[in-house]
Amino acid sequence: MALELRSIHKHFGAVRANDGVTLEVQEGELHGVLGENGAGKSTLMKVISGFIEADSGEVHLHGERLALQSPDDAIKAGIGMLHQDPLVFLPLTVLDNFLLGSPGSFRLNRRAGEQALREAADRYGFSFDPGALAQTLTVGERQQLEIARLLWLGARVLILDEPTTGISAAQREKLFEILNRLAEDGMIVLFVSHKLEEIEQLCHRATVMQRGKVVGHVDAPFSSDQLVEMMFGDVVVSEGRPDAALGSTVLELDAVTVSERLTTVEELSLHVAAGEVLGLAGLEGSGQRTFLQACAGLLKPKAGTIRLGDVDLTGRRYRNFLDAGVHYLPAGRLEEGLVAGMSIAEHFELTSGNASFFVDWNGAEAAATRDIEHHFIKGTKESVAESLSGGNQQRLLLAMMPDDVRLLLMEHPTRGLDIESADWVWTQLLARRESGTAIVFASADLDELLRYSDRIAVFFSGNVLRIVDAGTTTPDELGFLIGGKESVP
16 A cells, blocks of 8 residues: 555544544545544644654555654655645745755755756646745645645655635645646545535545544545435435525624725625624735735724714724624634633633633533534533644534624635534524524635625725625526626636
């Protein structure tokens, strides 16, 4: 076997992220790894790529047992990992990023590096300007640059963890072409995704994980129902968004201009009604995050007004927005939404509103136990935030949300979540919508935008290009608008 994992175990406290995982993958194979959030997929990939050490078990490549204590150990053994967010240094040039981690002497041979970059680009159809800044690249192009770098460093096993999150359909098609070419060249490709159609379209075989264990292996052609049943025990059906009556205006922006770093949203005017779901579409950096943070009180507008109902909140503090019933769920669940090192019980006490000088630990632990069960969080009241999977971090954030939210703002609410977790999240959100909460969310997933939105505001270069009716627009029309084109050719 080209790549063989033997009884991999990895625990985080009481959580068994990998519980005796055994897996075999042949050369030239595109191998999918499926499982709900918390199943142990990402942990396993980090073990193989040297980012974390297994508690026990063995990794063999071409019959040789590997000692993987760091990513450097892994790449020297021929294993590279492409993360969901490519490890690209944006202020550096394309060539400088390509040369990162280069073996050899202290002085870099930039001429040889540029030649190697051009050869990789020619072979796999990349298009790079070596002198351009990495920040000018799209997410898909950053992925291509990272793949080229890993190949130059000698990777013969390529691991991709949710690589299609945040990239366009055209970029995904290009990525799949590259992966098929790599497999034809004899490489091993491990492809982690929660999107069944991607596994079905791309992979030769798939391994399904559940609660840290491998529950089975399936050869192509795949059956979606079979894969879902292996992941969850039954077939999950997405019902989409039921209709609901809209109420009075909750959020109103009038000619708002606001800036964040390199992004400026100019003279934006729109309104959102009670019970309405407004989706925000656009390429990353087009203004969606800047708009959401202005509506949450995290950024102060340079011009214009922001009103919540009859209250003018323009220029007010974040605390005033919270008191008015605005709640914000950021894309960075651990970086911005939760506190690393704090347990679930401590998070509930932090948001309990307890004004006493003394902490009611019994009450906090009781609340944590109750909400862990109610929100199906896979963890204990002692579990720290960083030990939870992305889906369980999102469940914790939802569990901590106040009851009286008038305006809910979200960035990528289901990014990286499996089907069951994503459906569960939207069930909770739509229940709040029925009680009159206005919801505004940004997503890179066109299906999610079309399924759950009433209207979709398409951002392009800091402006809302158009606001469309989600029930009548098409994926093609939405895709062209996101690319800055007013109409489908």
